Amino acid sequence: xxxxxxxxxxxxxxxxxxxxxxxxxxxxLHAGGLFHTAFEVVGLAxxxxxxxxxxxxxRFGVKHLALSEANGNSPSGAIVxxxxxxxxxxxxxxxxxxxxIVGSAGLPATxxxxxxxxxxxxxxxxxxxxxxxxxxxxxxxxGAKLLPVDSEHAAVWQCLQASPGNGxxxxxxxxxxxxxxxxxxxxxxxxxxxxxxxxxxxATRAEALKHPTWSMGEKVTIDSASLMNKALEIIEAxxxxxxxxxxxxxxxxxxxxxxxxxxxxxxxxVAQLAHPDMRGPIQQSLTFPHRVPSLVKxxxxxxxxxxxxxxxPDRDKFxxxxxxxxxxxxxxxxxxxxxxxxxxAVYAFLRGEIRFGRIAELVIDALDAIAPxxxxxxxxxxxADRLARAHVRESLRRAVVRA
Numbered sequence: 001x002x003x004x005x006x007x008x009x010x011x012x013x014x015x016x017x018x019x020x021x022x023x024x025x026x027x028x029l030h031a032g033g034l035f036h037t038a039f040e041v042v043g044l045a046x047x048x049x050x051x052x053x054x055x056x057x058x059r060f061g062v063k064h065l066a067l068s069e070a071n072g073n074s075p076s077g078a079i080v081x082x083x084x085x086x087x088x089x090x091x092x093x094x095x096x097x098x099x100x101i102v103g104s105a106g107l108p109a110t111x112x113x114x115x116x117x118x119x120x121x122x123x124x125x126x127x128x129x130x131x132x133x134x135x136x137x138x139x140x141x142x143g144a145k146l147l148p149v150d151s152e153h154a155a156v157w158q159c160l161q162a163s164p165g166n167g168x169x170x171x172x173x174x175x176x177x178x179x180x181x182x183x184x185x186x187x188x189x190x191x192x193x194x195x196x197x198x199x200x201x202x203a204t205r206a207e208a209l210k211h212p213t214w215s216m217g218e219k220v221t222i223d224s225a226s227l228m229n230k231a232l233e234i235i236e237a238x239x240x241x242x243x244x245x246x247x248x249x250x251x252x253x254x255x256x257x258x259x260x261x262x263x264x265x266x267x268x269x270v271a272q273l274a275h276p277d278m279r280g281p282i283q284q285s286l287t288f289p290h291r292v293p294s295l296v297k298x299x300x301x302x303x304x305x306x307x308x309x310x311x312x313p314d315r316d317k318f319x320x321x322x323x324x325x326x327x328x329x330x331x332x333x334x335x336x337x338x339x340x341x342x343x344x345a346v347y348a349f350l351r352g353e354i355r356f357g358r359i360a361e362l363v364i365d366a367l368d369a370i371a372p373x374x375x376x377x378x379x380x381x382x383x384a385d386r387l388a389r390a391h392v393r394e395s396l397r398r399a400v401v402r403a
Contacts, residue, residue, distance in 0.1 A: 130381050186250070
């Protein structure tokens with residue numbers, strides 16, 4: 001068989017670097033006759049990590065590169081500029097696009113891949129949060145598949161295969177899968193699960209970045225600490241699996257062993273369990289519908305079963321979680337408003353400009369102040385994103401003036 005051609009958006013980030021580990025592993029399996037297909041990395045896109053991008057290109061023999069922020073260290077021949085990733089997608093033929101650029105910056109390139117009918121291994125949840133109303137219809141029109149890389153959605157995807165009446169489930173779905181009563185995503189609870197609310201409100205940057213089970217980039221780690229990450233994931237699940245807000249919930253599970261559960265109409269609950277290792281979901285998206293040995297440590301049920309905990313989230317301490325249902329019901333540009341406000345607030349916190357509790361206040365204020373409008377085109381989502389960011393910046397400026 002010819003190799004599967006893979007293009008990675010965000011190759012120098014956490015997901016991107018782990019994807020290359022998985023590719024090397026799968027190619028070793030192929031060389032040993034244990035997997036039928038080899039992978040050829042045909043394109044890599046990064047933000048500003050020119051040195052690592054060059055090293056990755058040399059290691060995997062990649063000719064087509066993109067860098068969104070130019071510098072004196074940019075690889076020779078690379079596409080450079082804010083639209084570099086989108087140009088790479090449109091100019092380089094491939095079979096799978098692994099989309100892992102953090103935040104709304106990855107939206108144009110991911111939408112381009114969907115419009116071209118590519119298989120999109122989706123690790124960027126903001127794409128569906130901000131523009132699911134564009135991306136999902138585009139996928140239905142082009143025939144693109146949206147294969148989830150987020151551990152929770154990858155888990156839901158696997159659980160749904162347990163219902164034979166649905167056949168092979170390949171997102172994005174056009175209608176809710178038959179026989180499903182409820183989908184539950186798990187949340188680790190982040191570093192502040194056991195803290196009292198006043199202490200959480202004033203947590204430091206260093207404290208918020210100490211995730212108990214996952215190793216992720218700074219923005220995603222802060223979102224996990226505020227449970228905004230779970231709100232974004234609920235919205236993403238709505239778009240991937242055509243589920244109404246009432247059928248999606250979250251539960252705190254500190255060990256991050258069970259990643260999601262699906263309850264069926266007959267009362268059965270199917271869960272997906274694995275050690276918290278993103279190389280598992282990444283491999284699943286690249287090899288579907290096949291199962292082959294992975295780099296993930298095998299799970300010893302007897303070793304972990306007695307330690308598994310599940311508890312309801314504290315919605316008073318983590319108010320951002322409840323915004324998921326509000327956005328799903330509002331539709332339109334509400335997701336872009338939510339995402340833009342959150343990104344702006346999180347980066348303000350990371351810069352040391354606000355206390356941790358102020359993130360939620362700023363996001364809720366933006367969602368209250370800006371009325372959503374219908375979403376028909378990418379520029380409308382981007383305009384809503386800019387409006388939300390401007391609102392947060394103005395709120396921060398007023399706070400400084402008052403001080």
